[in-house]
Amino acid sequence: MGASLKDVAARAGVSVRTVSNVVNDFPLVAPETRRRVQQALEELQYRPNAAARRLRAGRSGLIGLVIPEIDSPYFGELASLLVQSAQEYGWTLLVDQTNGDPEHERRLLDGLPGQIVDGLITSPWSLSPADLQRRADAVPLVLLGEQDAAGLIDHVSVDSVQAAAEATGHLIGLGRRRIAAIGVQPDLTNGTAQQRVTGYRQALRAAGFPHDPALEVPVTTLHRAEGARAMRRLLDGGHAPDAVFCFSDQLALGALRAALEHGLTVPRDLAVCGFDDIEDGRYATPSLTTVAPDKAEIARQALACLADRLRRPASGAAVRDESAARGDAPPARRIVVAHRLVVRESTAGRS
Amino acid sequence: MGASLKDVAARAGVSVRTVSNVVNDFPLVAPETRRRVQQALEELQYRPNAAARRLRAGRSGLIGLVIPEIDSPYFGELASLLVQSAQEYGWTLLVDQTNGDPEHERRLLDGLPGQIVDGLITSPWSLSPADLQRRADAVPLVLLGEQDAAGLIDHVSVDSVQAAAEATGHLIGLGRRRIAAIGVQPDLTNGTAQQRVTGYRQALRAAGFPHDPALEVPVTTLHRAEGARAMRRLLDGGHAPDAVFCFSDQLALGALRAALEHGLTVPRDLAVCGFDDIEDGRYATPSLTTVAPDKAEIARQALACLADRLRRPASGAAVRDESAARGDAPPARRIVVAHRLVVRESTAGRS
DNA sequence: TCCTTATGTTGCAACGTTGCATGCAGCGTT
């Protein structure tokens, strides 16, 4: 155990309360006293006990991030940016992973952070909006991704439908005629796949293309292996596509690999476009055209949402008056951040 | 605020203590009482308050992982495995990122988790063993990576010298004669680069190759961009290598990209070998030969170390008798896990 | 009958912190 306020107080010859005042930078402390206390703090290497703080004051300075997988590059990059944004508020971001397991997701969002974090940011994989609402009056929550929050929870994301339409439109503009989509997920309710397939279909329809269900390939995850599997299925299916829009860069990299293994030249025989703009795509050969969400802005906005709610009643132990706390809660925000299409080698014009 | 034991007790018509007994599965509770309490727990959606638990009982069931960067694939994959291993002990793993900033590393390891986690796992970037020792009697710590723990801290890693020698030996065995190394970091003390360059030199010497400092290219980070930069430097330097051993897969992927941009064919003109076995390497074209540490085993061993130390005195609030706690502390372990060389297309024989 | 034992249940205290109220000087004003 480290030193407590009590230990420091004894050493400096003052009361516990005074040490607390020094630690928290309260102004009414005599310079000489402050100096003595600070020396004692230093000597004993005092570190505030976050558990006690959270328990007493209702805040710990810790924010939780709950994501399906840390080892996916997209979430990794996002987590990294969120850590940095959190730092600007003086908060520490703690990341946890659910593997997409609904039970695990519920457990973490509900309670396991056990009121130890002051706020939560999450990108749910399998939880429905109903599940999320059920959390009710726990700590503030910010939702990332395509999941529809029904206006009840702060929510930050890109316009996935529009982005998917742009990506598909780009492929059409290259003169491609058989444009496949990899990443359909009929069984999931988190919205990502649905919105992207919607944008894809919109763009095809706008260009007067027929709807060919055989070109929409389902996957079970958004990983490279699934992208490769889907691509092989398309290539073995006889009537191969001349372009493919993948709902994630990982799917695209898997598809790319499968296409090259199949002897195709990209982009000559097949144009490939992804989604997410992960670093791998920039260094792949050929480098990957993709939809780039403004991840840094997503991170900033997510933390701004939290900051806004945490500046209010503090919602912690102190507040027992539920109605008052509920009364001035600002309405849920719906923030759409910018994205842009980054054209690289995998969809370069036929040359 | 969620419901507390007090609220549940009031509803079930029993004492707070009895509710606690039910929650913690203490045996001496009458079946009928247990049933009533459980119903109240369910109705009020009780979740234990980790802050209070940690404060009172000295443990929270939370483990911290402190790493330089979450968005590096190697750490992402490792973090993911650690989360899973932690689950087997009923622990929740929380990840934090330091960006390699020494101040940030110190802050996190020292105290910011604020005695909120029961144990820490870390792979330090810039902290020296001396810094790590200074932490003294805080929560148990397990070190990952090449940093030398001087036998004072539990430590899990692969034999990096041996692994680097094997990788270099493999390139030699292909008949390559000018074998470069990318990833030297003269200014860092964390040991990774030092050990790998040592293994590289050992293998060259064993094969009777001359030592050519021009072939050892330094980098500032282990990222793709640095790998590409280093490769370009080698290629522009006149006397190009015919093989390169990179100290991370990310460096290797950057080097690969730069070599392809330069018009080289891999592996015909240049064989490329990495280190870490991240998923990107498996899907790159050509796929990347690499040293694969047994990451799952690293994760298992790291948690086994923690479990071993946590089973003891509990080291928490209860133990004030420092000497007793220190007395039976087991000696620091030094665990070396297996690695293997995975040969893929980037070093296939000349055909 | 009384004492012991086993089985359930409970009250008290404490973990480290901070909100609130209060105490106590010293000083300037009336």
Added chain:
DNA sequence: AACGCTGCATGCAACGTTGCAACATAAGGA
């Protein structure tokens, strides 16, 4: 001289939980 004010320091209580010890009740043995 009495008053209020300001600046500084402190004591008490409480956040939700669990270790400890004690208590109540019933069952069993002498």
